[in-house]
Amino acid sequence: xxxxxxxxxxxxRFCASAYFLFLQRLFVVGEKVCExxxxxxxxxxxLEQLRDAQAVVFGLPLYVDAVPSHVLRFMEEMERFCRENxxxxxxxxxxxxxxxxxxxxEPLMQNFENFCSRAGLTFGGGVGIGGGVMLNVTRILFIxxxxxxxxxxxxxxxxxxxxxxxDAWISFAxxxxxLLYFNLGVLFYLARQGGHIRKGTAGGKKYTRIxxxxxIFILFADIFFVIISVIDGGIFRGWLAKKExxxx
Ligand SMILES: Cc1cc2nc3c(=O)[nH]c(=O)nc-3n(C[C@H](O)[C@H](O)[C@H](O)COP(=O)(O)O)c2cc1C
Numbered sequence: 044x045x046x047x048x049x050x051x052x053x054x055x056r057f058c059a060s061a062y063f064l065f066l067q068r069l070f071v072v073g074e075k076v077c078e079x080x081x082x083x084x085x086x087x088x089x090l091e092q093l094r095d096a097q098a099v100v101f102g103l104p105l106y107v108d109a110v111p112s113h114v115l116r117f118m119e120e121m122e123r124f125c126r127e128n129x130x131x132x133x134x135x136x137x138x139x140x141x142x143x144x145x146x147x148x149e150p151l152m153q154n155f156e157n158f159c160s161r162a163g164l165t166f167g168g169g170v171g172i173g174g175g176v177m178l179n180v181t182r183i184l185f186i187x188x189x190x191x192x193x194x195x196x197x198x199x200x201x202x203x204x205x206x207x208x209x210d211a212w213i214s215f216a217x218x219x220x221x222l223l224y225f226n227l228g229v230l231f232y233l234a235r236q237g238g239h240i241r242k243g244t245a246g247g248k249k250y251t252r253i254x255x256x257x258x259i260f261i262l263f264a265d266i267f268f269v270i271i272s273v274i275d276g277g278i279f280r281g282w283l284a285k286k287e288x289x290x291x
Contacts, residue, residue, distance in 0.1 A: 044073035045096045046240060049089060051080045051103035051114045059179035063137045063172060064102035066230065070237020071100075086117055090124045098133045098167065098240050101155070104175065105140035105147060110154045118154075122162040133167040133243055134159050135236060139175030143260045145250035146171065152248045167239055168246035170232045174253030174260060176267075178229060181222045181253075188218045225253050 048068060052058035068075055078089045093099060103114055110118070125132065136155050138148040148171025159166035172178065195211035228251035239246035253260065
């Protein structure tokens with residue numbers, strides 16, 4: 044069985060869609076093909092991959108309560124392609140949004156349901172994930188956590204000859220458990236959807252979010268966006284991206 048995973052985020056690096064598609068792939072067996080959809084130049088290559096596939100999983104962000112416009116263009120072309128070639132794929136999606144409630148992805152799911160019915164495809168279901176940006180940050184925090192553990196182990200070995208610093212391991216385990224907890228809803232529904240992809244059945248639309256209380260989410264989101272605004276448009280994209288010379 045061949046499943047094509049399409050990362051539809053327009054971002055080049057560090058997108059939440061890549062993270063959630065990575066988790067989704069853990070629960071799917073068989074041949075797995077990963078594609079990236081950013082521009083019309085990607086269309087033909089991805090459509091060719093769909094020819095002999097049984098399932099396709101779209102990983103995408105919610106833009107203005109709907110499917111991003113560059114994905115809509117692709118869906119229009121895919122609709123024609125599937126009709127002309129008599130393809131009978133099952134379509135799944137993993138959508139994420141910036142606000143906390145995953146339920147905000149409902150209109151996007153309806154876009155996919157309508158697309159499937161027009162293209163003669165089967166809508167297998169989707170998982171809508173709220174707090175996507177923050178969940179994406181948890182994977183960075185996990186890597187930082189591992190880095191700190193390695194550093195503490197090295198320092199402990201150098202200073203005391205002890206290769207197993209108990210406190211550092213306890214702190215690592217506590218942090219890792221907390222990050223895992225934030226992701227539990229996502230893992231549960233992606234595992235469930237993975238089962239449906241494997242069996243080719245429909246799992247319906249499910250919504251989840253980062254597992255923290257909304258007032259804590261709002262506090263952190265406010266701090267995050269104030270910092271982003273102060274540094275004029277972004278940490279990773281603003282600081283590290285190549286700048287085009289200004290017209291003015
Ligand atoms: C143009 C644009 C429109 C957006 N519209 C919404 C929206 O309507 N609701 C929402 O909760 N988040 C919205 N977001 C936030 C994204 O859904 C969120 O940042 C998502 O995690 C990005 O996923 P990605 O990293 O995979 O691209 C929007 C972001 C952009 C850039």
